[in-house]
Amino acid sequence: MAYNRTQRSAWVANPDACAVETALATIGGKWKLRIYDLLRREQSVRYNVINAELGDISEKTLTAQLREMEQDGIINRIVFPEVPPRVEYQLTTLGESLQNVFDALLNWGREFTESKAPTP
Numbered sequence: 001m002a003y004n005r006t007q008r009s010a011w012v013a014n015p016d017a018c019a020v021e022t023a024l025a026t027i028g029g030k031w032k033l034r035i036y037d038l039l040r041r042e043q044s045v046r047y048n049v050i051n052a053e054l055g056d057i058s059e060k061t062l063t064a065q066l067r068e069m070e071q072d073g074i075i076n077r078i079v080f081p082e083v084p085p086r087v088e089y090q091l092t093t094l095g096e097s098l099q100n101v102f103d104a105l106l107n108w109g110r111e112f113t114e115s116k117a118p119t120p
Helices: 007-015 018-029 034-043 047-054 060-070 100-115
Strands: 076-082 086-091
Touching: 018 034, 034 047, 034 076, 034 100, 047 060, 047 086, 060 076, 060 086
Parallel strands: none
Antiparallel strands: 076 086
């Protein structure tokens, strides 16, 4: 099942909804965990660095993913009053609280990959 913003809104409005599905709708998608991984390693990251690190992402998609993460309180967007403007992103306290979840997913993914490795 794909987790999109519309479905997420319905889960948040319904206290009987599955919390796991709400979490997946918030952090799911092709790019959000990769963005999170980059931000967790750095204190503050510029937009262009995120774009270069992810490589294959379009600017429209990156901007949309960053906006959703900001709306959800996972990251902060900091605009510096300079010419040209400089924009940096960093994790919020809520975003930092995802560290244990991220580590668990990382470990599970490694174990899964190793278990599926072909035997010689």
